[in-house]
Amino acid sequence: MTTQTVETSKKIKAPLISERNKKLLAEPLNESNPITVQILGICSALAVTVQMKPSIVMALSVMVVTAFSNMVISAIRNTIPDRIRIIVQLVIVAALVILVDQMLKAFVYDVSKQLSVFVGLIITNCIVMGRLEAFAMGNKPVPSFIDGIGNGLGYGLILVVVSAIRELFGSGKLMGYKVIPDTFYEMGYQNNGLAILPPMALIIVGVIIWIQRSRNPKLIDQGK
């Protein structure tokens, strides 16, 4: 379901691809990645990454919610009173999250059980709120929608990488299929139980940040 909506939306805006829109889509993948550079939405990113399947579902849900909430807020941005904008944003995001949650419950029930409270927590996911504040409040609906898709993709990229590492080393599988052959186990190879435990997600993200910043020195913290 979710993939379909994304694909059709891409087709619609195909003639709209300009330099600016392309930049909006590509920048969050590396230079302004929501997780490793903007430090947004880390909470859910780490908790759902034990296996690849739930993290892909999670990434798609976040992308849909970010893109559509960006579009809606940007469409009504001139009518929102400044003082109560957080509440207005929360209500719109919450309504979208309820839609996504009901959809997941209907089509992929087991994954939705696995994600437990984290679907609900998309509401307070800092990516959604952060992009609403930083981008959608000052831009037109179409660029806002693309910005939402881009940030969702950047978030999904980190999620997929972290979950692939954790699933491969933690249980020797990818997407639920066995990857490491039995002969390895007979030779004495063992799954690394630490990779399944929560702290390992933090350490992997730390290492990803390390690699990214040493390749791109512009991003290094100058503070201390």
Add this chain to the structure above:
Amino acid sequence: MDHVNIFVKAIFVENMIFAYFLGMCSYLAISKTVKNAVGLGIAVIFVLGVSVPVCYLLEKYMLKPGALAWLSDEFADTDLSFLSFIMFIAIIAAIVQLVEMIVEKFAPALYGALGIFLPLIAVNCAILGGALFMQEREYSTLSEATVFGLGSGVGWCLAIVALAAIREKIRYSNIPAPLRGLGITFIITGLLGIAFMSFMGIQL
């Protein structure tokens, strides 16, 4: 005894930060000095301690399947549970606003110290996470839900103060440049999480 068990479990075994990564954004952003960390930690304890029991009452008397039966028999099988996200977030935003007003009136010094963090608690995942875990685990009484809320808050506060103290010290060490700031903070949090895992399986 049951209450002590829930309290200790919420602080150590099911710590909001180390077991579920809830409230990570403000956890990483505000943990640069111990003073700010303590202020934010106390505010989170307070908001969790108030909002979890309120959400419990909301869940019990409005949202659960058949919860509206006290109103009239017509509603005996109404199921409003799909509304829980929007109700919880509204309640939390309202409580945070209320807490902000109370603190401003009665403790202006604390209000000045907390500054921008207080309104930001509304979008802290730990608060909504506390409410949703309370719903998922089905605590049976109001006091259990309250104790769970307070315990999670204390656990969150402990975690942020510990990280802030370490980050204050680590300024004097020589870390590889690309790892400075965010990177090393992630790895420290991971190591702290491993330390906290030694509490797993504690039964009181």
